[in-house]
Amino acid sequence: MTRQNRSRVPEPSLVGDIGSKRTADPSRMADREVPIELTRTPDLVHAWLDGEIPESSVRGAEAVRHVAFWKHLDSDLEGRRQLHAPVDLTQRIMAALPETAPRAVSPWWHRPVEMNPVAVAAAAAGLLALGTAIGATLKGR
Helix, strand or coil, X not given: CCCCCCCCCCXXXXXXXXXXXXXXXXXXXXXXXXXCCCCCCCHHHHHHHCCCCCHHHCCCHHHHHHHHHHHHHHHHHHHHHCCCCCCCHHXXXXXXXXXXXXXXXXXXXXXXXXXXXXXXHHHHHHHHHHHHHHHHHHHCC
């Protein structure tokens, strides 16, 4: 009995296969697109999850895989359902909050403008050049 490859990414058999982007240097890995396979949960699994049919009536390799996933997820969640938050959690959260509300941020038009002198000089030179270009264009008409 041969074992199926569970990988969703097809492996090319040779380095020169079409679609392969392997490099000659095996230590470097080239980027490649990986096709995304969308799987649809079988209707039998939906019916089992809804409690309409027993687990024994779910058949098919794909459906059995989905059932195993949901049973594993349920067993993991069952342990988490038993966890309880510490009794003093609310008190610790409230103690961590600041006593006073943070100061409201003023709107941008009320804040002082601070500019770098070099940026101001560059903006002035740019505006002067723009004015000169517009003046030359209008004078040439």
